[in-house]
Amino acid sequence: DTGVSQDPRHKITKRGQNVTFRCDPISEHNRLYWYRQTLGQGPEFLTYFQNEAQLEKSRLLSDRFSAERPKGSFSTLEIQRTEQGDSAMYLCASSRATNQPQHFGDGTRLSIL
Amino acid sequence: ILNVEQSPQSLHVQEGDSTNFTCSFPSSNFYALHWYRWETAKSPEALFVMTLNGDEKKKGRISATLNTKEGYSYLYIKGSQPEDSATYLCAPFYNTDKLIFGTGTRLQVFP
Numbered sequence: 001d002t003g004v005s006q007d008p009r010h011k012i013t014k015r016g017q018n019v020t021f022r023c024d025p026i027s028e029h030n031r032l033y034w035y036r037q038t039l040g041q042g043p044e045f046l047t048y049f050q051n052e053a054q055l056e057k058s059r060l061l062s063d064r065f066s067a068e069r070p071k072g073s074f075s076t077l078e079i080q081r082t083e084q085g086d087s088a089m090y091l092c093a094s095s096r097a098t099n100q101p102q103h104f105g106d107g108t109r110l111s112i113l
Numbered sequence: 114i115l116n117v118e119q120s121p122q123s124l125h126v127q128e129g130d131s132t133n134f135t136c137s138f139p140s141s142n143f144y145a146l147h148w149y150r151w152e153t154a155k156s157p158e159a160l161f162v163m164t165l166n167g168d169e170k171k172k173g174r175i176s177a178t179l180n181t182k183e184g185y186s187y188l189y190i191k192g193s194q195p196e197d198s199a200t201y202l203c204a205p206f207y208n209t210d211k212l213i214f215g216t217g218t219r220l221q222v223f224p
Contacts, residue, residue, distance in 0.1 A: 004156070033211070042117075042202050042214030043157070056211060091157070098210055099145050101159030 002026070006092050006105035013082060014113050020078045021108045025094030032075050033102060034067055035091040036060070043091055049075060079110075087112045115139055119203055119215035126193050126222055133189045134218040136203030140184035145206040148177055148188055151217070152199040160188075160201075193222040 005024045013019055025032050030051050035043035046065070047057045051072035061067075064082075069075040079086055089109050093102035118137045126132050138146070148160040161170045166181040174191045190197055200219045204212035 035214075040216065042204070042216050043212075045211045045213070048211055056209070093157075099162060099164065099206070101147060101162050102212065103159070104149075104156040106156045 004092055004094055004103050004105035006090075006108050008108055009106060010109050010111070012111045012113065015082055015084060017082055018078065018080045019082060019110065020076055021090055021092075021110075023075045023077070023092030023094075023105060025074070025092070026103055027073075029094035029096055029103070030072065031095045031097070032069055033093045033095075034075070034077050035093065037089040037091060037107070038087075046077075046090075082110075082112050084112050086110060115205075115207070115213045117203065117205060117213050117215040119201075119218050121218060122216070123219040124221070126220070128194060128222055128224050130193050130222075131189065131191045132193055132220065133187055134201055134220075136186045136188070136205075136215055138184045138186075138203070138205040138213075138215075140181055142207045142209075143181050143184070143205060144208055146179055146186050147204045147206060147212055148186070149202045149204065150199045151202060157202065190220075193220070195222045195224050198222045 007022045032049045034046040037043045047067045049069040064080045067077045089107045091107045093104045095102045145164045149157040151157040163179040168179040177188045179186045200217040202217045204214045
């Protein structure tokens with residue numbers, strides 16, 4: 001169990017640029033979640049995969065956001081035409097099953113200049 | 114919109130004090146409650162997953178209780194230590210298959 005890893009840890013970019021984050025879940029976990037956390041708030045659900053299928057997507061996730069999980073292993077979260085309001089910590093988590101604890105990565109902190 | 118409330122928002126205690134936090138959540142379609150501890154510069158760590166009304170779980174000096182009928186859970190820390198300093202997050206799980214996190218209780222334990 002090597003844990004959930006996220007890359008990069010930090011990303012600073014100018015407004016209007018595209019960014020992509022990667023998450024590698026624990027290998028035997030078929031569920032993968034993306035969350036966004038801003039200062040003073042708890043993590044907010046963005047989207048969820050079971051294997052390669054994206055089963056739910058929050059209405060927080062505008063058309064500029066897209067997530068994929070090809071082959072049901074790692075996942076990527078892309079934000080196009082970034083805006084200042086996208087500045088946040090983006091967390092990825094994985095779990096074995098619905099009622100099992102979620103294991104989180106260290107997150108990617110995005111700062112939009 | 115499901116509203117999950119945690120209180121207090123922050124807490125400062127002396128080493129050795131016992132403390133408790135509250136998590137309130139809508140009880141309709143409830144499936145499970147997760148508790149996580151989030152230390153600064155680390156990733157959230159799962160403490161408990163609780164499903165049954167009256168459930169009580171313990172991990173070392175930390176314990177939690179659950180009331181699904183009225184929609185609340187308590188987290189207790191006995192004899193707080195500086196290493197317990199963290200944000201404690203609760204997250205109920207409904208039949209929508211996703212966690213809804215509260216804003217957390219920030220605990221600071223002073224030596």
